[in-house]
Amino acid sequence: MTRTQHIPVSALLAHSECIIHSLGSDDKTVQRLAQMGILPGTHLQIIRVAPLGGTIEVNDGQGQNFALRQQEVAAMSCEPVAMPLISELVAEGQTYMIRDIRGGKTFQLRMAAAGLQEGSLIQIRKAGVKPMQAHFVDTNKQISLGEGEAKKIIVEVINHESNS
Amino acid sequence: MNPTVEPITIALASIPNSGKTTLFNRLTGSSQSTGNWPGVSVEQKSGLFPLGEYSVTLIDLPGAYALSPVTEEEQVVRDYFLNSPPDIILNVLDAGNLQRGLGLTLQMAASALPMVVAVNMMDETRRRGITLDLRAMALHLGVPVIELSAKTGEGLPDLKDALYEVIKHPEKTRAPHISCPPLLEKAFFQITEAIGKSTIDTRLDHTFLAMRMLEAESQSQWTSNEKVAALTRKWQRRLKQSLHTSFPVVCAGCRFNAARGLAMEVLGGQPVIEDKLSRRLDHIFLHRFFGLPIFIMLMFLLFQGVYGLGAPLQEVLSVAFDRAGSWLSSQTMVLSLPAWLQSFLFDGIWQGVAVVTSFLPIIALFFFFMSVIEDSGYMARVAFLMDRLMHRLGLDGKAFISILLGYGCNVPAVMGTRILTSNYSRILTMLLIPFTLCTARLQIFVFLTAIFFTSTIAPWIILALYSCSFVAVILTGFMLKLFRIGGAPEPFIMEIPPYRFPTPRSVGLRSWYEMKDFLSRAAPLIIAGVLLVWLLSHMPTNVPPASAATWAGQLGQILAPVFQPLGIGWQETVALIFGFIAKEIVVGSLAVIYGGTDLVGLMSNHITPMQSLSFMIFCLLYTPCVATIAAIWTESRSLRITLISLVSGLAIAWLTSFIFYQSGLLFGFH
Ligand SMILES: Nc1nc2c(ncn2[C@@H]2O[C@H](COP(=O)(O)OP(=O)(O)OP(=O)(O)O)[C@@H](O)[C@H]2O)c(=O)[nH]1
């Protein structure tokens, strides 16, 4: 299932990734992006959000990172491909693969002990519950994650259409 | 090409931050001059260097991502290429940022001008363990490709050889064809054909010219040929209807498809790895919690570095000037001159030279630290950290530093606006800086608050004046944004370069050139301003200087009705006129104007605390000094902007003092 959408500013968190489908509507911005080689098809990875918010640092895998404003990215239509588990883009019932578990060694070990590691497939069956309940697709067990924990878990969207 | 004719023109062109200026400094050494591009406050640098039997003029163009302009810098670059094509293009590529750079390379290759590509920063690439297949690049682009490290000078002889060869045997660049959608190809073809049949005489490739015309809003700049222009307009309309994105964006898409392929071939499948050191440093400097405190600390150090080191040096210079002045004026030869001439020489010219010199230490230090911050890559981080705050004023984050440094001295701060990336930010920032409370104004405030207020209240008054200055900067910022004084803001999309070690050479050169530049451009204006005020306060010659009978005194009395509602008497008005030279001399001039020995006593009898506050507010907000005006003029190259700065300063100062004093009266203070 691929979804192209405008990603809201609040979901532009560090470690989110998306593929650009269209560059937005402000002519000057669009032209500037295009001239820097940031075009439809470009894979963007958000490195960090500025301490005061509003501005983000992005990597496009083609050279130097660059900074731009969140509105600029929000105006694009993008296909999210990865995000921290805490992101509002994580959809109910959708299967995600764990791409990365950030944070310290102890946290990683604790997650591993609970069965959560890189490559695990999980689903959020019910959105909005706290603490968050993540179901393992393979074993059907579940694990509950606090907000701080979910922030450190980066998941990747699995494209069902291309699998089947 | 024939060496006896004119010098060969080589233009340095690349995307921002790829090392053009570093290479420029390497090649030209000391023989360079700076100026502004006509009409815009974009720095123009050119320099001479010999190459075999030829003499070469090297032009350092501003960084541009493409010849289809978005920013004013890019417009400057585009106009330069179309109006006065250089003999050779020297394109610089950052080896660590190949794909973005190649976008421009491919576009310029299409111009058919002879070109040499220098792949710069090879030292960094080597450190990261990347090898590049530059043979493949040369083969593909059809131009010489030289590997280079402008910072260390490695590869420079090869580059010179390559340039020499190209001068000797100039060859049209045969650009690789970039395929575009059929409709565009058709448009290019037809316009190219029309250009070919017309009388347009150009060394540029006709298809290249056709593309530039299609992008431009008006063609009249490059052709008076109505047929070509009409055909171009026809195609512009047609393309607008059939393409769903704008034409330059479609072209960028095609170009970067080719650039990506080429970059991949040159890199041989190696991934683009980011600099590990930079990643680690950014973890600290851009940290969510520590980033801002570290920034504030660094700004404090910067401020101390410029002014803490600069002030004693200024002091030394000023003492030296005073001593030398009094020694000179006591020479018998001088004493035999008429009194007015003595005064003209010492209170006029000598004083003017002293004012100019007093700025040199802080300008040198200012640009020394600024280059360190800029070259190290931290400036881009500052822009990132401060963008949120400054964005509201329509400025980018870098403007923060310029405005902050205005709190030391407005002059270097205004000169420093040239590091800002857009003309819009430059204009806005240089209009805001005069509202910052510089140390010279602080001297007046410290002096006056000590006279009129107790030592417990005085610091609070000073603090209030600082707040007033902040508010003035912010409100004026909003106003300027509203009235679009600086044109339209440009999109903020900024590359963040890796951290680099600034070289003493480039930092030193920078400070040296800025001082030279200040001396040659702003200094004459400053001296003229000082002389003007000297004239006002010393004419006619038969009355005591600065007294009521001088032109300045008369002007003060003529202006009295204007200043009376502010509670400012004619004596203080004359002091304000002196304040145009420099705020440092306001207090001294009050002493001369009041003419007595007990200035403190005289003033406290003459002026109420309310009136002194009104005077201080006026001092805070009106024109800082003739040197700042001179700096604004030389930086903006615009009479309009200089006048706006003068008038807005005076108007805002008058209004604020008026509102303050009158509401004070209303509340029963006097
Ligand atoms: N490591 C390394 N750094 C370099 C080299 N050449 C330039 N630099 C650094 O790259 C940065 C940018 O160099 P500039 O010469 O200012 O680049 P520019 O192309 O003039 O930049 P704009 O004027 O903004 O377009 C500076 O910090 C230089 O010190 C090089 O060969 N190796």
Ligand SMILES: [Mg+2]
């Ligand atoms: Mg430069």
